[in-house]
Structures are given as structure tokens and as C-alpha cells.
Amino acid sequence: MVLSHGVSGSDESVHSTFASRYVRTSLPRFRMLEQSIPKEAAYQIINDELMLDGNPRLNLASFVTTWMEPECDKLIQASVNKNYVDMDEYPVTTELQNRCVNMIAHLFNAPLGDSETAVGVGTVGSSEAIMLAGLAFKRRWQNKMKTAGKPCDKPNIVTGANVQVCWEKFARYFEVELKEVKLSDGYYIMDPAKAVNLVDENTICVAAILGSTLNGEFEDVKLLNDLLTEKNAKTGWDTPIHVDAASGGFIAPFLYPELEWDFRLPLVKSINVSGHKYGLVYAGIGWCIWRSKEDLPDELIFHINYLGADQPTFTLNFSKGSSQVIAQYYQLIRLGFEGYKNIMENCHENAMVLKQGLEKTGRFNIVSKDNGVPLVAFSLKDSSRHNEFEISDFLRRFGWIVPAYTMPPDAQHVTVLRVVIREDFSRTLAERLVLDIEKVMHELDGLPARVANGDDAAAASASEREMSKQREVISLWKRAVQAKKTNGVC
């Protein structure tokens, strides 16, 4: 559409990309350039710089999908210019979202009649979903307290200290107090009994995680439901449960169908799941499902008409792409129940292969459980000379991105490495990873210990030893060179 005026003098368009002057000049990084540059140059420059990003498929830190079938890529590309929020203009895309909501609601055993439509929404991710669910709880609780003539200015929410940061964000941004159940050594999820103890009349909900980010464990939602039912019967507070099934929501129904964690439990009023984790879609899609209409206060829903027709909406984001909604629908109908089950079973298998490989080295404790999200979290049995952060650094040189992190309170002394097994992490890769970890351990064993404690005496003696070693090496070489010296021409 726009011819660049910057192409002056000789016709620059004949130059091949890397012959042109555009790859020679330094692009400003903080201010816009006055002139345009040819699109080929822009493409090449950006593409090349991005080569230095990590490879998404080797990013073992993330739960988020990094591979989809080419057919789905085609659908994604075709809809990249569709603004999802234009519901009136794109009725089919809107309907696809509704179908996904219903399919997922049924997956979670929402108590729906045969022709009853589910209550739910597609979001940009579980963060948005959790904020919407939290808002609904807060508003319901406020209405309830107002009717009872009680103060409603100090709402709180009970979670484990292992919650993902979005719960802390929700608490801080929406001014709800976060009451965290602390972890303990060996117990890295929320203890239902302690959680129920923390509940008071200002608690808007208790949030359980199905698939803790730290070690993949599923929290015991059933036990929480039972204990909370008991407490509710005594207090009459009606405290509900929200299940953060960001990871677990697309795993439990396929691998552990008898596990009761969803709407089968009466106190569970809303559930969020990340379409872009085990929903097997690229980053940018989450789902929030409510049990029934009553659990989503009507006053939170907006009706707008300036795009042409009435559109009810309950989201934080407005304009956004349509691609991920369409991709989610593709996955749901392409794979069906059996497809998802097969994939989750494969992931679980490969996680076991990795776990056993690591156990065989004899150097690691496995911190994750066998049941839960398919991931392997492990720490060094002996971290006196080297720690997990060094292993993580060294693995980068092989191309792997394996994060190391410390547990939240009260288990901050525990550091783990965590490998997430996604759909595209095959057994071959699992075996290669074990080999590379063994190589890294071998290298680390050959290196002097990195002193992390600031022990000056030890540091001094360590460096002294290094110096004498260096001196020895130098004198050896001197002798070798002098022995070999000749007067010949080089």
C-alpha cells in the first residue's frame, strides 16, 4: 500500500537482502526511524535476531503447548485477522466458543439438563479466568453480606502457598486478602484441614489447585469439599470452592476419571482450565466454567451495541485474536475423548521413563508424584558442592531449558529442577535428556565447588589450591617446551 520514499537514488530494490544497506545500519532501538525500510529487510532483520531466542520446543519449563498439527496451523493463519470480540460479524466463531464451553462443562460434569446451555467463557488464559471467577465470588459474597446487614469491606480468599502468581495478582488488584496455607518439608500442596481452619465469615472462597505448578500434584478437592461442607453446616456461611485446574483440567478426566474433583462435588462453583496447557492449543486461551447461572451475578455482565448488535460480555479483555478459540475447537473434535486420553497416557509414560532414568543415576531425589501433571521435579541428593541452578545453566549449553527454583515458605530451603512433559516430548527426547543430565553431572564433578555461603576461609584455601595447581601446570609446560626446542624454520 505504501511506497517507501526512503528508497532514493539507485533502485535499491534489486539488491539481495544481505547486499542492501539495511543490514549494515544500526537500527534505532528506542526511537522510531524517520524512513521506511523495505519489507524484506524488516523481515530478515527481525527473523535473524529472533534466532537467538530459546527454541520453544526445548523449553521444558513451560506447560504451554508448543506444537500443533499443520492443519490446525492453517486454520490459525486463516483467522489471524479476525477480531474475536466482533460477535455479530463472526457468528460462527462465536458459536465455536460456545460449543467449547459446553464440551468442557460436560467434561467437568457440570449439572446441566439435556438442553441446558453451560455458563462459561473463553479467556486469554487462566489468569483472566481466575480473575473473573474471583470477581464473581467477591460480588456474590458482598451481596450476601449486604443483605445480612454485615460489613463487606474485608473479603479474603484461602489458598495454598503453592498458588500460581495470578492468585496473588487477583488478591492485590481486586483488594481481597490472601490467606495462604503454608507448605512444609515433604508436603508441597495445600492441606485441606488447615485451609478449612482458616475460613472465616469474610472468606469469599477456598481455591484448590488441580496440578500444582511446583510439582504437578493434585490437591485433594474431595476432602476439602467434605470438610468444608461440615464447617458450612455449623456456621451457615456457605463458603464455596473454586478449583484452579489450569493444568489438571485436561488431564484428570482422561487419566483419572474416577477422581472426584469437579462439579461432582457440590461446593465447587467454578473451575478454570488453560486451553493452552493440556488443552493442547498455543498460548492465549483459557476457560472459566461456572456451575450454574446463579453462580455468576448478572450485574457483572455487560451488554454493548456499538459494533452493531447486542453483545453480552464478561471478560477483562475486549479485542483479541480468534485463532486460539478455533484451534481449541479443532482439538476437541479432532481428538475426541480417546485422542486426549492417548496423548495424556503417552505423556505419563514418558514422564516415568525420565523419572526412572534420573533415579538410576543415583544423584537425585524425585520430588514430584507419579499421579498428577506429567512432569518430573527433582533435586540433588547432595547440593553441598553444586546446586540445581548450576545444572540448569549447564543444560542450556546443550539446548535444553530446564528451570530451577526454590519452594515457597515454609520450604524455601528446597530447590528443585522441573521438567514438564508436553505432548511433543517423545521418549527419544526423554532418553536424550537423561544422557545430557549425566554429562552435566560429570562436568560439574570435575569443577571446583562454587562457594555459596560466603565462607571466607574455605574460599581462601580453595583459591590457594587453584593457584598452586596453575603454577604446577605452567612449570610442566615450560619443561616440555624447552625439551622440544629446535632451530628449524616454522
Next chain:
Amino acid sequence: MVLSKAVSETDMSVHSTFASRYVRSSLPRYRMPENSIPKEAAYQIINDELMLDGNPRLNLASFVTTWMEPECDKLIMAAINKNYVDMDEYPVTTELQNRCVNMIAHLFHAPLGESETAVGVGTVGSSEAIMLAGLAFKRRWQNKRRAEGKPFDKPNIITGANVQVCWEKFAKYFEVELKEVKLRDGYYVMDPEKAVDMVDENTICVAAILGSTLNGEFEDVKLLNDLLEKKNSETGWETPIHVDAASGGFIAPFLYPELEWDFRLPWVKSINVSGHKYGLVYAGIGWCIWRNKEDLPEELIFHINYLGADQPTFTLNFSKGSSQVIAQYYQLIRHGFEGYRNIMENCHENAMVLKEGLEKTGRFSIVSKDEGVPLVAFSLKDRSRHDEFEISDMLRRFGWIVPAYTMPPDAQHVTVLRVVIREEFSRTLAERLVLDIEKVMYQLDALPSKLMPPTLPAPLLAATKIAVKRTELETQRSVTEAWKKFVLAKRTNGVC
């Protein structure tokens, strides 16, 4: 990775897509199917159903970009599997975001030193950006009031009634009272004087719009700044301004560079702009820029480490795609100042072509101004027989999507049609649209009116109704008679 077990017995994989049984069966719509289906079938079924969506490029309702160069499409697809939030794993992508923030901050004349980095963030759109900006204002105001020992439980924000819905969302979800300056006939933006009048000690900020959604007009931010400056010096409340430049932020610097609306005005503390509107990127990217560090309370920023390294973040969304950030950077370096200016000038030109074409028909009043966002908002001069919603409906048959909507209070009696001129709306399309609108008017003129004349008093209205009915019946009878006669005259005994 997964071989479908549902493909049993005969090898169904040889069937061509439309020969297979998958296009014959009814796919469940509300429950997941039990079995898998082949990927080609899944692709075809979805692709075909999506044919019935509107064509994004003919969607003249939307400000959001619907066309980008193929080179950029390549970059977008290559980055589709990159989760933006993994800053440690994708440092280049993170840096591209930072460069965009700095470029846009400089575009808005943020008062930055030579090597000072800008304070800002990429978001999923202006909605998120506005919520973050609002949160920052709310927190600053609360801290200030707490320090003064005053109550801070009733914050409010002042906007015009023409604000986009995300301000109402912000107010409702974050429990801030929304004080709206009402519009009036002929004046469809926020009146700065009335706005400043409404400011009280609980006001966390005044929000001005650069590019109203309704008619594209730019609000007079400079006047607002000057009036607010005066009031602030009297009251000592230090009420700040936020500029919602969702549309205007990528127009004003190129078409109206002397217009002072941004950080050149001292009371403007934050600005949001949609990268996916006139930033010329597909849906899914916005930017929020703060004047400087003091305007963004540190307590709102989170530091996380469970993806491996310390990552400071101030967003509502966490995981999201990286494609739009990369695309925005592409556009900024690809076009530069001159490229954006050329595109905006073209948009403005084509808007004028459309406007003049509509004026020539003599049937429409133009509600939008020449200056502002390149769009044309128009209403019928004579609404007695047909209204703008009918025009909108009939234009759909030609493929165009042109929305009609009513103005907010106190101008609800005004209905407008609005055509947004985006980058790819060429002059050819503008001329064709005028022709199609003329065709629609012609068709509507021949149709009976859907509307009842509202101004007649009740008894007279009743009489008119009866009169009309009788006339219709009479007309029908006479038509029937005429045909009877005609048919009888032409009757033959020949074979049909």
C-alpha cells in the same frame, strides 16, 4: 503423534475428504466426541463452517487491523508457539517489547533523559492497558489519602458518556464510581469544563479520549489540562489525567503533530494506545505508557521466579502469544515515521472521498468531523420512513458490514451509521461503497415503511390505523380483480 484408533477395519485414510464418512455424520456440538477423527476431516469441517463468518476485510465496523504484509505473516506464524511470558527463555522477544515501549513513549513525548528507559508495558489490548492505568491511579490516590489520614473508600473517575465499555468495566470490576459527563445534541465528546467541574477530592483521575468510538473526534486534552491545572492549584488535590488514545495514539503524531495531547501536557500521567488499531497489527496488542516511574506504584509490580529467573511483571494476563509483539516491532521499523504518516494520510483522503460521496446523495448528515480518526459517521436526514438499522441490514446483502447504533445519553434519539477507514480501505472500495449505499437507498424508497409515524395524537393515530387498513384491503382487492381479468383473457387450452 496419536494414531486414531477409531479408523478400524477398512483403511479409511484413502478416502478423499468429502468421500469419507466424517462429513456425513453430525458432529456433537455440546459434548466431546468419543472418538478421534482424521486431521484432514477436522480441518475441512471447521474451515467450511467458518466460510459463513463475515469477511474481516469488509467489516467496516471495526478499527482493528485486518491486513498485514506477507512478510509479517511469516514472522507471526513462526512465533505462534512462543509463550510471551517466558521472558527468560525468549530474551529477544522480551527485548522487542521493550523497544516498542520506548519507541511509543518517545512518540508520545515522554519526558525521558537520553539513556533513560521508558515505563510501559505491552498488553492484550487497550482494555487491559486501561485497567492497569486505572489501577495505578487508584493505588496512588489511596496511598495519598492514607498518608493524609483521609477516607479512601469512595474513589471515582470522570469520563465522558462516550467512553468505550472498558472504562465502565474498570469502574465496575475495580469498584470505582464512574462519573460521566453527559453528551448533548451536536456535542458528542466530553466537555472539559463540565468534567473539571465534577472533579472532587475522591477523583482518582480524569480520562480523556483521543478518538471517540462514536464519531472519531479528538477531545480537547490541552483545554482539559489547563482547566485542571487551575483547579488543582486552588484545591491542592493534584488530580491527574489519563488519555485513552486507543485509536488516536497512532494517528495524531503523524497527521496532527502540533496537537498537544500527550506527555507534553504536564498533568497527563499515562496513555494507552491499541497496537491493533492504527498501530497496524492484528487483534491482540495494546500499550500502556506511564510518564515516569513515580506514576506506577512499585507495590503493583510482581516478581516471579518459577520459570527460572526473576521476572518483573505488571499485567493482568500471564501466558499469551508473542506474535503480536513481534508484529508491532516489525511495523515500527518497517514503516518508520514516513510510512505511518503516508498510511494515515491515505486513510484521511479516502475518508474524505467517502464523505463527499455521501454528501452528494443529499440524503445524509455527516456526524463525524474531518479531523480525528479517519471514519465517516452519518445519519439519515429524513428518518420518517426508514432508519439507519435498515440501511445497515441491507448493506449486508452486498457483503458490507456497516454498523448502526444509537448515541449515549443525552443524545439517544440520534442514530448513526459508521464506516471506519482502515489502512487497506482503498479509494476503489470507498467509491464502490457509495454506489452500494445509493442502491440500498433506492431499494428502501420502494419499500413500505416499517415505522409508524410517532407524532400523531392517540385518537387520530387510531383513526389513521383503520384508514390504512382499509386502504390496504381495498388495494389488495383491486389487484386481485385485475389479475383475474388478465388471466381469464390469456387463457388457452394449449399444453404447458
